[in-house]
Amino acid sequence: MDDKLTTVLWFDGAAEEAARFYAATFPDSRVDGVFYAPADFPGGEKGDALTVSFTLLGRQYSGLNGGPDFKPNESVSFMVLTDDQEETDRYWNAIVGNDGQESACGWCKDKWGFSWQITPRTLMGALSAGGDEARRAFEAMMPMRKIDVAAIDAARRGS
Incomplete structure (x- = not known):
């Protein structure tokens, strides 16, 4: 990541699935990398995708599989x-x-x-x-x- 600002989106275990869907749906979009957890974490286990770096319409994002505690809403x-x-x-x-x-x-x-x-x-x-x-x-x-x-x-x- 070369950008100084990356928007992080919180997912309940589906960050990689979402990033792949966005990459397939929108131009200038791709999955840039997946970081797998080296140990168990809240909401996941060792070896699960923890973060997914992706580009959506030319902008850098990171998907975080943070568990069920926070949900997206219409304010963003x-x-x-x-x-x-x-x-x-x-x-x-x-x-x-x-x-x-x-x-x-x-x-x-x-x-x-x-x-x-x-x-x-x-x-x-x-x-x-x-x-x-x-x-x-x-x-x-x-x-x-x-x-x-x-x-x-x-x-x-x-x-």
């Missing part, structure tokens, strides 16, 4: 900006289709409890434009689960 999420409906569908369907859960307004949760915002750039563009364009796009987004790019684009145009 991953926002993935997408260029079109195909990319939005691909990421959304991968997460939800792998025992994840749909939520509202482009949010979903993976099987390990981490929250994801699969967000088309057109939505961010509309919101940053402000005024009526932002209001129309926001109102169109509110009832959605997975974001419908064509509906957001239509709302941006006022049609």
Whole structure:
């Protein structure tokens, strides 16, 4: 690890599985290394994967198999900006289709409890434009689960 800052994600024994899923789902992602415990530890045994170093969309992370004491929650999420409906569908369907859960307004949760915002750039563009364009796009987004790019684009145009 050459970076000075690495985000550590807490898992209950599934850090390697999650890192491999993320690496297979997102571009510029890979598992960089697995450190196996040299002795028993809270939540695991000697020889279990203790930490997993991985790159997700070009950013460095470490997964820690720390046991069941701490769970992810919605106060922290991953926002993935997408260029079109195909990319939005691909990421959304991968997460939800792998025992994840749909939520509202482009949010979903993976099987390990981490929250994801699969967000088309057109939505961010509309919101940053402000005024009526932002209001129309926001109102169109509110009832959605997975974001419908064509509906957001239509709302941006006022049609």
